[in-house]
Amino acid sequence: MATRDFAVRTETHVATLGDLGELHFVPEAVGTEFLDGYQKVQEAQALLGGEQDLTKMDPQVVRQVYAAMRLFLSGLMTSESAERFLRFEVVKGGKVAAHFRTREEADEYAKDLGGTARVRDESLRLPDRVLMDLMEWVTELYGGGNDRPTTPSSGSSRASRRAGTTGKASSRSKGSTRTAGRSAR
Template sequence: MATKDFAVRTEPHVANLGALGELHFIPEVFGDEFLDGYTQVQAAQAALSGEQDLTKMDPEALRDVYGSMRGFLARLMTPESAERFLRFEVIKTGKVFDHFRSREEAEAKAAELGPTARVEDNSMRVPDRVLIELLEWTTELYGGGNERPTTPSSGSSRASRRAGTPGKGSSPSKGSTRTAGRSAR
């Protein structure tokens, strides 16, 4: 009988955003949680029709892409972090009546409450480059790192430096030795 041990994370992943605080992401995704959200991000990005210059993009389409990215990330966060990251408050008579993680839900509730109700976006503000870095990081965490989301190049961040220093040791594989100067056998 063969035995194989599998590591299953139980502690949340932590994204430290400096002065903005930490965002905690669920330890593991199950089923289609990751793929469903990632599909929404890709669909929103496809609506940009491959445009790379942010100044030429339709503002509404760009808003949809960023909204999809934020929604995708919030789905992967612990409830406490998601509450801080995406928060649309319904205000009536100067007081918070209720709050939601999507503008659509908040707008629907405000419409139910009448013309004096309004929606206020009190979501965590993060720079676009950090939003993109979070998207790339979570894609590596949950998606196996095989595929990175595509983003407009002018909004892309610089690649992170690799940890550690490059090794100077020789490869243990005989197939990777240099062949220059050797004669064929």
């Protein structure tokens, strides 16, 4: 019977945001949840057409990019952190009727309530640079960066066998050749 140990993260990842507290991310992305979310971010970024100057960008497209990034990040968070990070409340008569993670869902619900219902964005406010750093960090965590789980040496895979067979024949070369950077002894 063959056995093999696999390293699986079970502890949440924590992003500490100073006085704003912490955001907790799930230990491992499962299936294609990381790739699907990241693809949506890339599709939104493609709408910018490579433009780097904010003053030349379409504000609606920039909003779409930020919304895609925030939705992507919240999809990798624990439910408690996601609730805090991305939250759109539908308010009617001074009371919160419901809350959603996307503006579109909240707008649709408010429209169904009619009249005085409005949407209030209660998402965690973060500077752009922090949002970008979070994107980079989760990409490393879930996309194969340097922060992969480690295993003990005994759990490492063995080196592949070398092709062919080892032989005892002597080299055809009668002398040695110099290699750059080495001196003959």
